[in-house]
Amino acid sequence: MSSLIVRAATRLMVALLLMFSIYMLLRGHNEPGGGFIGGLIGASGFVLYAMAHGSAEARTALRIDPLDIAMSGLGIALFAGVASLFDGDAFFTGQWMFLGATETEKGLPLSTVLIFDVGVYLVVLGSILAMVLALEEEV
Amino acid sequence: MSWYLATPIILPFATAVLAFLFRNTPEGRYISVAGSIGTLIAAVILMGQVLDQGVVAAQMGGWPAPFGITLVADYLSAVMVVITAITGLAVAVYSIGDITERMDQLGFHALFQVLIAGVTGAFLTGDLFNLYVWFEVMLISSFGLLVLGGSKQQLDAGIKYVTLNLISTILFLSGIGLLYGMTGTLNMADLAGSVDRIQDQGTLTVIATMFLIGFGVKAAVFPLFFWLPASYHTPSFAVSAVFAGLLTKVGVYALIRMFTLVFDTDVAFTHTLLLWIAGFTMVTGVLGAAAQTDFRKILSFHIVSQIGYMVLGLALFTPLALVGAVFYLVHHIIVKANLFLIAGVAQRISGSTELGAIGGLYKGAPFLALLFLIPAFSLAGFPPLSGFWAKYVLVKAALEVEGWIIAGVALAVGLLTIYSMTKIWGQAFWKPHPEGYVPTLATLPAGQKLALMTPITALAIMTVLIGVFPQPFVSFAETSAAQLLDPTLYIETVLRLNAPLDAITAPATALPEVTQ
Numbered sequence: 001m002s003s004l005i006v007r008a009a010t011r012l013m014v015a016l017l018l019m020f021s022i023y024m025l026l027r028g029h030n031e032p033g034g035g036f037i038g039g040l041i042g043a044s045g046f047v048l049y050a051m052a053h054g055s056a057e058a059r060t061a062l063r064i065d066p067l068d069i070a071m072s073g074l075g076i077a078l079f080a081g082v083a084s085l086f087d088g089d090a091f092f093t094g095q096w097m098f099l100g101a102t103e104t105e106k107g108l109p110l111s112t113v114l115i116f117d118v119g120v121y122l123v124v125l126g127s128i129l130a131m132v133l134a135l136e137e138e139v
Numbered sequence: 140m141s142w143y144l145a146t147p148i149i150l151p152f153a154t155a156v157l158a159f160l161f162r163n164t165p166e167g168r169y170i171s172v173a174g175s176i177g178t179l180i181a182a183v184i185l186m187g188q189v190l191d192q193g194v195v196a197a198q199m200g201g202w203p204a205p206f207g208i209t210l211v212a213d214y215l216s217a218v219m220v221v222i223t224a225i226t227g228l229a230v231a232v233y234s235i236g237d238i239t240e241r242m243d244q245l246g247f248h249a250l251f252q253v254l255i256a257g258v259t260g261a262f263l264t265g266d267l268f269n270l271y272v273w274f275e276v277m278l279i280s281s282f283g284l285l286v287l288g289g290s291k292q293q294l295d296a297g298i299k300y301v302t303l304n305l306i307s308t309i310l311f312l313s314g315i316g317l318l319y320g321m322t323g324t325l326n327m328a329d330l331a332g333s334v335d336r337i338q339d340q341g342t343l344t345v346i347a348t349m350f351l352i353g354f355g356v357k358a359a360v361f362p363l364f365f366w367l368p369a370s371y372h373t374p375s376f377a378v379s380a381v382f383a384g385l386l387t388k389v390g391v392y393a394l395i396r397m398f399t400l401v402f403d404t405d406v407a408f409t410h411t412l413l414l415w416i417a418g419f420t421m422v423t424g425v426l427g428a429a430a431q432t433d434f435r436k437i438l439s440f441h442i443v444s445q446i447g448y449m450v451l452g453l454a455l456f457t458p459l460a461l462v463g464a465v466f467y468l469v470h471h472i473i474v475k476a477n478l479f480l481i482a483g484v485a486q487r488i489s490g491s492t493e494l495g496a497i498g499g500l501y502k503g504a505p506f507l508a509l510l511f512l513i514p515a516f517s518l519a520g521f522p523p524l525s526g527f528w529a530k531y532v533l534v535k536a537a538l539e540v541e542g543w544i545i546a547g548v549a550l551a552v553g554l555l556t557i558y559s560m561t562k563i564w565g566q567a568f569w570k571p572h573p574e575g576y577v578p579t580l581a582t583l584p585a586g587q588k589l590a591l592m593t594p595i596t597a598l599a600i601m602t603v604l605i606g607v608f609p610q611p612f613v614s615f616a617e618t619s620a621a622q623l624l625d626p627t628l629y630i631e632t633v634l635r636l637n638a639p640l641d642a643i644t645a646p647a648t649a650l651p652e653v654t655q
Contacts, residue, residue: 068160071249075156082149090141091149092200 010052017045025121026114035117039124046125047132055136058129066129073122080116141197143188144210144263146181147220150174151227151256159249168235171248175228178255182217182224189217194622194632196265204633205326209265211633214619215465219262219392222469225601226384226476227255229594233480234377236583236590237487242375245287254280254381261389265633267315267325270393274311274357278304281386284378285370296370303366307356314349321346328633330401331626340404347402347409354397358390360450361419364443368427371442372435372492376483379435383442384476388468391449395464398453399623406456413454418548421447425555434482434492434567437559438475441518444552445471448533451549455536461620463533466612470525470605474514477598481511484591485567489578494563499572503579506592508568513599515560517606520553525605528613 021042028034050058062069084093094113101107154174161167188195189212196211198204212220230251238247257276264270278301286297319325321342322333337343352363359367367387371379394413402409424444431437449471452464482492484507489497501508517524520531530553537546572578580588605612622629 067246071156071159074152078149078152078156085142090197090199090201091145094200 007052010048014045014049017041017048021045021121021125025117028117029111029113035120036124038117039121040128042121042125043128043132046129050133050136055133058133062129066126066133068126070123070126070130073119073124073126075119076122077116077119080112080119083112083115141199141210143185143195144197144212145199147178147185147224147259148210148256148263150178150181151252151259154178155249155252155256158252159246162244162246162248167243167248168231168238171252172228172231172235174252175224175231175255178259179221179224179228182221182259185212186217186221188212189214194628196632204265204635205324205329208269209326209328209633210263211265211328211629212263213622213629214615215392215395215623216262218465218469218615218619219388220259222472223255223258223262223385225598226381226472227251229476229480229598230377230381230384232590233380233483233594236587237375237377237483242287247284247287250280250283250287251378251381254284254385258385258389262392265327267318267327267330271308271312271315274308274389277386277389278308281382284382285374287374287378290373293373296373299366300370303356303363307353307363310349310356311353314346314353317342317346317349326633327396327400328626328630331630334401334404343402344405344408347398347405348412350397350402351394351409351412354390354393355416356390357387358394358446358450359387359443360416360446361423361443364420364424364446367443368431368436368439371439372433376479376486380476380479380483383438383479384472387442387446388449388472391446391453391464391468394450395453395461395623399456399461400626400629410454410456413450414542414545417447417451417454418545419447420444420450421548421552425552425559428559429555429562432494432566434485434494434497434563435479437563438478438482441556441559442475444556445475445518447552448530448549451545452533452536455533455540455542455545457536457540458617458620458624459532459539460536461623462613462616463529463536465616465619465623466532467529469612469616470517470529470602473598473601473605474517474526477514477595477602478511478518480591480595480598481507481514484580484595485511487591488580488582489567489572490574494566496573497567497578498570499568499577501568502571503577507580510592510595510599511564511568513602515564517602519557519560523606525602525609527606528609532613 021038024033024041025035025038028038046058046062049061081092084091084095087095094111096109096111098107098109151174154171158167158170158174161170194211194213196209199208199210234247254277257273257280260273260276261270264273282297282301285300286293315325318330321337322330324330324333334343356363371382398409398413421444424440424447428437428440428444431440449464449467452460452467485497485500486492488504489500491497513524517526520526530549534546534549537549583591
């Protein structure tokens with residue numbers, strides 16, 4: 001499927017899809033979205049790239065082995081769960097930090113929930129890509 | 140408090156991540172062993188807590204029961220977690236000698252550790268949906284382990300394994316859905332009280348049967364066992380040992396947990412059904428084994444027949460029978476995992492697992508022969524090994540309720556087990572090798588020999604120890620059975636019934652620290 005149209009469109013689409021996937025990941029806590037859907041969208045960006053330029057190119061663009069990405073994501077998600085240990089809370093209790101919060105302003109809420117979602121994002125991105133690229137390369 | 144319960148699950152996951160990132164270097168396998176040691180320590184600490192307090196429970200993320208996910212350990216859960224960690228460590232060490240570099244690179248250790256995490260999670264969870272999730276974790280990782288290497292035979296076994304397990308999972312999930320629709324809760328401790336209040340007890344029995352089938356496939360009981368002998372002889376020996384030791388036992392554990400805690404409303408029906416299942420499982424398993432001529436296939440069929448004994452303990456539903464079931468579970472995991480590990484060494488030095496094609500192991504490797512005799516005799520129920528006490532308690536329990544037939548079946552199956560074990564003994568160990576050479580352990584490189592033989596020896600010593608000093612284990616099983624038959628402490632600990640009522644319904648932040 002390496003037509004000129006696909007390759008030209010891919011250049012634009014991949015960047016858009018990756019941006020959108022990060023956007024979905026970050027809005028996920030209060031609105032529809034999150035790590036899972038974000039990871040799927042991000043993976044579809046790389047899948048599109050693999051369709052246009054071949055899976056070897058896609059692996060180069062990805063730089064890291066997709067399975068390593070997935071397992072690192074699992075590690076990050078696990079860390080998000082364990083982080084509550086430092087505050088003496090139960091496993092997987094969300095820990096919150098309000099960056100720049102004042103008496104009246106809520107500030108920027110950051111939490112281990114977000115870290116967990118980043119982990120999920122990487123697990124989904126990595127495992128989907130591992131599967132798709134493996135199928136693509138199967139003779 | 141929650142960390143005592145969470146650590147035995149967290150550590151295997153963390154080990155999986157590290158072992159995977161180091162999969163291309165030899166460090167990966169040592170990370171796996173180190174992680175397994177850590178898990179064992181965590182499991183023993185949890186066991187200490189349970190011995191101290193009876194039942195330990197905690198809420199993940201601080202969400203109160205019955206809404207959040209409960210992790211709970213009573214005597215049965217705690218001993219299963221410890222025995223899982225022991226098996227995990229034994230197999231992790233064994234896999235240094237057994238697993239090829241190629242399989243290391245494909246991520247064997249990561250899948251293995253995730254499997255251990257899944258099994259531990261299933262033993263510790265107090266929430267039905269969470270149990271389903273752990274079953275999925277186990278299914279995914281065990282499927283990966285089963286097909287790792289990708290030979291045609293393995294893929295064939297893998298398809299059968301996954302298809303049948305998916306059917307079981309669907310039934311289990313449908314049962315969960317129906318149960319939730321009827322009671323509005325999935326917390327096991329909460330369910331224990333809720334099911335009594337259901338108007339339509341007939342539907343509840345139907346749901347109970349769905350769970351029975353769902354868990355029955357996992358536990359490989361008659362007539363749902365056929366995926367097991369079709370798949371267990373195909374993967375590497377380390378993999379089949381951990382499967383044989385742990386996977387079916389999770390099904391048995393789930394049966395015991397649900398049919399003592401929740402589905403004890405229609406004992407006359409469900410437990411009679413279980414009794415029939417137990418009898419047929421014992422007989423078909425042992426007859427299947429008698430027809431086989433492959434080391435691992437014989438052992439696989441014996442798993443099925445042994446599962447029958449455990450289900451028998453549950454089906455009789457008396458204190459003594461449950462003591463037998465718990466004792467049997469613990470003894471069986473050690474013995475069965477060990478037999479598969481021994482089969483691996485036998486195959487490595489004599490070239491095959493097909494009994495007709497090997498022999499001479501007694502002459503060439505008498506130490507291995509001795510190590511085989513211990514778990515094999517224990518499986519068959521020879522005194523004074525651990526299997527004798529397990530069978531003795533179960534048969535005694537059957538006689539106490541005047542179940543003459545089932546007691547006779549249990550004894551006859553024990554006799555047939557000896558027949559199969561004698562067959563392996565005669566063919567693999569006694570008769571000379573058909574190709575004329577004498578297989579010895581000396582053909583293995585020293586490091587590999589150490590990695591393979593250490594876990595086998597350790598597990599055999601444990602079998603002997605349980606057999607010679609059964610008293611602490613029996614009294615442990617007695618407490619465990621008492622907890623199963625009267626789950627008041629379990630329910631109170633999970634739901635914190637002694638806490639003020641408003642604390643239970645208040646948001647998580649207002650809850651007092653868990654003090655159990």
